[in-house]
Amino acid sequence: MSGIVEIAKKAGVSPATVSRALRGIHHVNEKTRKKIVDAARDLDYPVRPDLLPRGQNEKTNTIGVIAPFISRWYFSQSISGVEQALREAGLDLLLYNFAQVDARERVMMQKKLVDKVDGLIVISLPPSEKEFERLLSLGIPVSLLGVASELCSSVSIDDVLGGRIATQHLVDMGHRDIAIMTGQKEPAFDFRVANQRLQGFMEVLQANDLEFNPRNELYSDFTSTTSEIAMEEFLTRKKLPTAIFCESDEMAFGVFQALRKKGMRVPEDISIVGYDGHDFGVTLGLTTVAQPVRFLGQLAASQVMALIEKPESVVRQMVVPIELVQRQSVLKIN
Incomplete structure (x- = not known):
C-alpha cells in the first residue's frame, strides 16, 4: 500500500506537508494541496471526498454492499432489505460479492471505493x-450488518443469546443428550456467529x-x-442424541x-431446532430462532443514509430482538 x-x-514535498494536506489542515498552499491530492490518487491512496477537485466530490447516489456467498438465504435476504430501503430513497446499490479470501482482500482494501459509492x-x-x-x-x-462494532455504525443480533434460547427450549422439552451442528473448525471467513451460538449452547x-x-x-x-453429508456420517453411530441444535436453518x-x-x-x-427464520422452515415445520433478516438490511441502509445526510450524526450500534418460533420439530419427552 x-x-x-x-x-x-511523487509530489516533491515533505511527508509532514502531505499529512497536513490530506487531513484538511488549512496551512497548505492550494496549489501544493492539489499536487498532493493528485499524487495520492495516482498512487491509489484514499482521499477524503471534500479534498477532491470540484466535480469529483459530487454524490454518486450509490451505496456499496460488501458480502460473501450471495446465493445463501441469509445474505440474499439481507441484500434484499438493503435494496428495498435504497430504492425507496431513490438510491442505487453496487454489490461487491466474493467467495474466496483473496477476493475479499481485494475488495476490502480497494482504494477507489470512495469514487464509486457514498457509503458502505x-x-x-x-x-x-x-x-x-x-x-x-x-x-x-x-x-x-450482522457484526457488532464500537468503531462504526452496526446492526446486529445477540447470537450468544440466540444459542441459549434454542438450547434452553430443548432442555425445557426434556432433552438431555443434545448435539450441535456448528461452523467449520477452520473457516475461510471469520464468521463470529458460529462461535457465539456455540457459546450460548x-x-x-x-x-x-x-x-x-x-x-x-x-x-x-x-x-x-x-x-x-455430516449428518449421514453422524447417523452411523450406534447411540444417537435425542435432539440437535443446528446453527442455521439451511443446516437443519x-x-x-x-x-x-x-x-x-x-x-x-x-x-x-434451527436458526434464522428461513421461509422453507414453515413447510418443514421447523422450530427455529428467527431473526428479521430483511429488516436488518433495511436498518443498515437507513444508518448509512442518515450519516450521508448528516455526517456529524452519532454512530449507533443497534441490537435487534430475536424470537423462538415453535413449530413441530421438537418432541416433548419425559
Missing part, C-alpha cells in the same frame, strides 16, 4: 484491523448441569449440502434430508 512517504516523493455496508464480515483502517480512511459512512448445558459429549459436535459450512434442512434417507422421523426419532 502506498503511504505518506511515497506521496511526498459490510455484511457478516468482521473487518481486520487493517481493513477497518482502510474503510474508515475513505471518509464515507460505513455500517456493519454451552452456557445452557452448564447452567443445567448437563455434560456435553464432544462426539455430539458436528461441523458444516452452513449449507444444506455439507450438513447432509440438510439434517432433515439425511434423516429422511435413513427412514427416520422428525421429531419422533430426533428433534431439531
Whole structure:
C-alpha cells in the first residue's frame, strides 16, 4: 500500500506537508494541496471526498454492499432489505460479492471505493484491523450488518443469546443428550456467529448441569449440502442424541434430508431446532430462532443514509430482538 512517504516523493514535498494536506489542515498552499491530492490518487491512496477537485466530490447516489456467498438465504435476504430501503430513497446499490479470501482482500482494501459509492455496508464480515483502517480512511459512512462494532455504525443480533434460547427450549422439552451442528473448525471467513451460538449452547448445558459429549459436535459450512453429508456420517453411530441444535436453518434442512434417507422421523426419532427464520422452515415445520433478516438490511441502509445526510450524526450500534418460533420439530419427552 502506498503511504505518506511515497506521496511526498511523487509530489516533491515533505511527508509532514502531505499529512497536513490530506487531513484538511488549512496551512497548505492550494496549489501544493492539489499536487498532493493528485499524487495520492495516482498512487491509489484514499482521499477524503471534500479534498477532491470540484466535480469529483459530487454524490454518486450509490451505496456499496460488501458480502460473501450471495446465493445463501441469509445474505440474499439481507441484500434484499438493503435494496428495498435504497430504492425507496431513490438510491442505487453496487454489490461487491466474493467467495474466496483473496477476493475479499481485494475488495476490502480497494482504494477507489470512495469514487464509486457514498457509503458502505459490510455484511457478516468482521473487518481486520487493517481493513477497518482502510474503510474508515475513505471518509464515507460505513455500517456493519450482522457484526457488532464500537468503531462504526452496526446492526446486529445477540447470537450468544440466540444459542441459549434454542438450547434452553430443548432442555425445557426434556432433552438431555443434545448435539450441535456448528461452523467449520477452520473457516475461510471469520464468521463470529458460529462461535457465539456455540457459546450460548454451552452456557445452557452448564447452567443445567448437563455434560456435553464432544462426539455430539458436528461441523458444516452452513449449507444444506455439507450438513447432509455430516449428518449421514453422524447417523452411523450406534447411540444417537435425542435432539440437535443446528446453527442455521439451511443446516437443519440438510439434517432433515439425511434423516429422511435413513427412514427416520422428525421429531419422533430426533428433534431439531434451527436458526434464522428461513421461509422453507414453515413447510418443514421447523422450530427455529428467527431473526428479521430483511429488516436488518433495511436498518443498515437507513444508518448509512442518515450519516450521508448528516455526517456529524452519532454512530449507533443497534441490537435487534430475536424470537423462538415453535413449530413441530421438537418432541416433548419425559
